[in-house]
Amino acid sequence: MRIPFIGITGSNGKTTTKELISRVLGKKYQVHYTKGNLNNHIGVPLTLLGITKSHEIAVIEMGANHQKEIELLCSIARPTHVLISNVGKAHLEGFGGFEGVKKGKGEMYAFAKNANATVFINTDNEHLKEMLGGYTMTFSYGTTGNEDVSGVLKGDASYVSLDWKTSDSDQMHAINSHITGTYNFENILSAIAVGTHFKVPAQDICDAVEAYVPDNQRSQEIKVGSNHIILDAYNANPSSMEAALTNFNKHFQGKRAVFLGDMFELGESALSEHKRIADLAIAAGFDHVILVGPEFKKAASGMNAIFLENSKEASQWFQEHPLQNFQILIKGSRSSKMELVMDGLKATA
Known part of the structure; x- marks a missing residue:
């Protein structure tokens, strides 16, 4: 049977x-x-x-x-x-x-x-x-x-x-x-x-x-030095990005930084959705909003955020600007490879 x-x-x-x-x-x-x-x-x-x-x-x-x-x-x-x-x-x-x-x-x-x-x-x-x-x-x-x-x-x-x-x-x-x-x-x-x-x-x-403890970069919590990381870098779309930002803003207090990578396969909605997500992140009042990739740069240029070309640059940014005692959200589409940001974090731990 x-x-x-x-x-x-x-x-x-x-x-x-x-x-x-x-x-x-x-x-x-x-x-x-x-x-x-x-x-x-x-x-x-x-x-x-x-x-x-x-x-x-x-x-x-x-x-x-x-x-x-x-x-x-x-x-x-x-x-x-x-x-x-x-x-x-x-x-x-x-x-x-x-x-x-x-x-x-x-x-x-x-x-x-x-x-x-x-x-x-x-x-x-x-x-x-x-x-x-x-x-x-x-x-x-x-x-x-x-x-x-x-x-x-x-x-x-x-x-x-x-x-x-x-x-x-x-x-x-x-x-x-x-x-x-x-x-x-x-x-x-x-x-x-x-x-x-x-x-x-x-x-x-x-x-x-x-x-059950999440792994594989899906809502994965990691302690690196004095920093607490939410690594959600396996994939992202506007719905999941909004949910992650809302949850992070509500439940994680103190000094906070978000590293958000481009979202892919959005077609004609790409510009408006990247701008909307950037607006949400900036309105939340995080200490640092780091937007990674050309789609975010195109949609949110001029906003009060840090713009980097790719996740390797984001990793380098960490090494040049070490953070201590921060709550940090890292999220982006698979192609953004936002998990590479962790290399910079670990180098400064």
Whole structure:
């Protein structure tokens, strides 16, 4: 008998969601899941080839930067369960704007309807509800208390903490994660929902989430000398950049610096989105706003910020202007290679 296949896509957070779901399910099952972000037309087949008779469930991440790509990946993996984490301003050039993103990601819902697959749906997200329409083979999660799994964000600390429960019980379960960013709340809640659907005990779900520590430059916290770094340099788009800046401004106090690298594949929106993000960063009143790359320079020239050509220059800037006792956010698209800024930080530690 074929094992359950869970297909995951989304504009932001799909890799973190995949990692959390895999760890939660791993408390009960032998899980095979996408390693790294092997989520394209090459990576998905490679992931499927790694499934053995010992595996009891598979978690398959699917990425896309144009329409019909998710349709193709679903036809290859044929998931029995699907989850779209969210839709945002990512790959706007390839998708042809935000409505194109919704259409492209929505190909996963179209597959689910044709294949009678179960859809894990965040019912707080109006875009996802609109995309799904009246399809009823769902398992819901959200914050109203009426979902199959509902959660409440707790406290105001940098790490996400929440209480959650299932629809058939009033018992609340507490999670104190090691994941920064309130934007990760819905990613955690989705993993709880998947675990609950597959009968993973509640305490095992909590333990799995609490044990997860982000790495691979995704909301990764690093201490370098006297400085505290949020390294979120794996990728960026306007939606994730705004969320990261908002979270950093709210939860990290004291002396603060942000290093923001260019965002790619934005097409006609590139100028306006880079300007909007630069405006947000400057309005937050950070001690240093360092904008890296030609797109930021073109969009925000004349603003009260430091402009550098590339991440190597940003690394050199660090060595020439050592920072002490700073909270530092580093974020940018993959092609910006913002992780190289860490070299300058370490050289001054």
